[in-house]
Amino acid sequence: MFNIIKPGLKTTIQDNGRYGFYHLGVPPSGAADKFSYRIGNILLGNPLDSAALEMTLLGPVIEVEKSTVISVTGAPARVLLNQKEIPMWETVKVVEGDLLEFSYHSSKAGVYTYLCVSGGFSLPEVLGSRSAYLLSDFEGYLGRRLAAGDEVAVSEPLPGAFKRAGISLPDMHIPAFSNHVNVRAVMGLTSDLITDEGVTGCLNSEWTTQMESDRVALRMKGAIVPSEEFPPPFGSGGGFASVVDMAYPIGAILVPNEEEIIVLLNDATSGGGFISLGTVISMDLDLIAQARPLTTIRFHAVTIDQALVARRERKKKLALISEMLG
Amino acid sequence: MFTLPKTRFHFSGDEFIVAEISREMNAESNFKALAITNEVRNRNIPGVIEVYPANASYLVRYDPDVVSPYDLLDYLKDIDITKSDIGQLNFQSKMIEVPVWYDDPVSAEFSRRFSDRNPKDAADVTDFEYTMQLNGYRDKERFIEAHSKYPHLVTMLGFNPGLTWSYPLGPAKEEVIHALKYASPRTDTPKGALGIGGVFSVIYPLSSPGSYQLIGASAVPVYDQKQQLSDFKSSIILVRPGDLWKFKSVDEKEFVAIKKQVEEKSYRYKVKEVAFSAEDYVRSGRSYIENMMEGF
Numbered sequence: 001m002f003n004i005i006k007p008g009l010k011t012t013i014q015d016n017g018r019y020g021f022y023h024l025g026v027p028p029s030g031a032a033d034k035f036s037y038r039i040g041n042i043l044l045g046n047p048l049d050s051a052a053l054e055m056t057l058l059g060p061v062i063e064v065e066k067s068t069v070i071s072v073t074g075a076p077a078r079v080l081l082n083q084k085e086i087p088m089w090e091t092v093k094v095v096e097g098d099l100l101e102f103s104y105h106s107s108k109a110g111v112y113t114y115l116c117v118s119g120g121f122s123l124p125e126v127l128g129s130r131s132a133y134l135l136s137d138f139e140g141y142l143g144r145r146l147a148a149g150d151e152v153a154v155s156e157p158l159p160g161a162f163k164r165a166g167i168s169l170p171d172m173h174i175p176a177f178s179n180h181v182n183v184r185a186v187m188g189l190t191s192d193l194i195t196d197e198g199v200t201g202c203l204n205s206e207w208t209t210q211m212e213s214d215r216v217a218l219r220m221k222g223a224i225v226p227s228e229e230f231p232p233p234f235g236s237g238g239g240f241a242s243v244v245d246m247a248y249p250i251g252a253i254l255v256p257n258e259e260e261i262i263v264l265l266n267d268a269t270s271g272g273g274f275i276s277l278g279t280v281i282s283m284d285l286d287l288i289a290q291a292r293p294l295t296t297i298r299f300h301a302v303t304i305d306q307a308l309v310a311r312r313e314r315k316k317k318l319a320l321i322s323e324m325l326g
Numbered sequence: 327m328f329t330l331p332k333t334r335f336h337f338s339g340d341e342f343i344v345a346e347i348s349r350e351m352n353a354e355s356n357f358k359a360l361a362i363t364n365e366v367r368n369r370n371i372p373g374v375i376e377v378y379p380a381n382a383s384y385l386v387r388y389d390p391d392v393v394s395p396y397d398l399l400d401y402l403k404d405i406d407i408t409k410s411d412i413g414q415l416n417f418q419s420k421m422i423e424v425p426v427w428y429d430d431p432v433s434a435e436f437s438r439r440f441s442d443r444n445p446k447d448a449a450d451v452t453d454f455e456y457t458m459q460l461n462g463y464r465d466k467e468r469f470i471e472a473h474s475k476y477p478h479l480v481t482m483l484g485f486n487p488g489l490t491w492s493y494p495l496g497p498a499k500e501e502v503i504h505a506l507k508y509a510s511p512r513t514d515t516p517k518g519a520l521g522i523g524g525v526f527s528v529i530y531p532l533s534s535p536g537s538y539q540l541i542g543a544s545a546v547p548v549y550d551q552k553q554q555l556s557d558f559k560s561s562i563i564l565v566r567p568g569d570l571w572k573f574k575s576v577d578e579k580e581f582v583a584i585k586k587q588v589e590e591k592s593y594r595y596k597v598k599e600v601a602f603s604a605e606d607y608v609r610s611g612r613s614y615i616e617n618m619m620e621g622f
Contacts, residue, residue: 019375019376019387020375020376021487022376022378022385022387022484023363023376023377023378023379023483023484024483024484024487024488024562024563025483025484025485025486025487025488025489026487135486135487135532135534136486136487136532136551137532137551137552138551139552185339186337186338186339186340188336188337188338189336189338189344190346233349233350233351234350234351234352234499234525235350235351235352235381235382235493235504235524235525235526236351236524237504237505237506237507237523237524237525238506238524239445239506239507239509242507242524243349244349244350244351244381244382244383244524245380245381245482245491245523245524245526246344246346246380246381246382246383246385247344247378247380247383247384247385247482247484248385249338249339249341249342249344249385249387250339250341250342250387251338251339251342252338269484269485269486270378270484270485270486271380271482271484271485271491272485273507273523273524278338279338279339279342280339281339281340282339282340282341283340304337304340304395307339307340308340308390308395310340311340311390311391315391
């Protein structure tokens, strides 16, 4: 067991996500920053979909009740083991009775930090996944954030786990966390309903992320996105630039009004009637999810072919890291 | 011969294809979305992760490491052609009765609480009255009759788990009850509320944000994650796209009595199996629906 002494701002259990239920309105959920989450599991030699703790800005205080090996990845955090600072992106042995404390890091960038443990956190799956989805009524820890007094079960350490203590990710592979983020998007979807000036204006402008962002969506302001004057399609209900409600891709860049855009993340509302400029490519969802409020965002249009090249590069990099860390 | 417009396909990011069958809502586009997505699902295509029918469109999520986006697009276009003939779009359906207390006090209270987010002019008008007036009705009972007379085709699920969009079958296009959405979404909606936005009626499965006008309350659940009622034994959701529901107006007393049965887990839904002919519906419209309703 890992006992939650203080829960932190918002700590949830996440894995690689929940698939096959989006058409029922159940979003994929899963780690907001897949790259960091995956490295955490690679460091430990875990199955790549092992459940981890996802901590938001201010992390928890945890009492360790089982000797095992952990790794901490993602947004920079100050991590104390029995009041002594330990490194991130490195496997660390912990023993029964240890106290783990997570607190703010001076770098002031990034949102989500991951705590992985050998074999993963162990709890019953809901619809094939161990990812919490806070807008659901899923049983137990998968329907809510963790609270003080919660006891989260961990697997038995994997064979050879303790021999892996001290393995670290070379600095050159640690992602940069910044308050200026560039993201790539495939433009299109219902963007023909936005004026050409609106589309280019969106790409040429700097957007600033807003406070009310969360795992569902990142909201931002900064430019004006005028819509074409078009008669509302029958069924849409009219209002600002609305279309007949449709299913939204994860990463969709929605335009709810002229002054705001919303990028849907892994806990997305699966459908609605906002027009959409395009879709952020899957690799860059990590970057956008890690953007703190008041981060500046620039969008860059890419083709599907460019998106596939970026995807192959990411895959190669992860394969290289996997091989390197054995 | 009846032909559907040409579908517009979009690559969305590196993992999604969205197909817009039509920009305007009509039942035929939904029949086609349902037929295509059923076909894609049945073919178990390696690399296809999500298949999601929507009101007049559909979405496919895929893993481009397994299936090439271009090959998948061509494949979907081929399926699209085979499903462009209305004779190919028949489906098996079930009609389910949903008892609703229209113009209930909880919906009225939420209407007032969030009236500043609603495009309506007068803050003291409830969402029910606002929607009734927008559709040209002055008499409450006639408005309820107009909304509950015809079955609604379940056209899409989503927004959040278990929320169901539905579109009335039977009324002429200009008779379809419609509503504006809130200008800024409510931060809360009562569980079980019946809402209207555009031409769609929805029942909110859980308390959640929302932007549809609230006109009533369902006495029965449409989503049961714990699968406690016997009609949820095989699924956490009551209806699937292609099913029909028929709203039935109930008063406060009936509403409370049904709620009690639901709490005691003894409630059984009124259900009728229907072999739905898209062809007959396109040909005969209202009279086909009226025949289907006989004895229900």
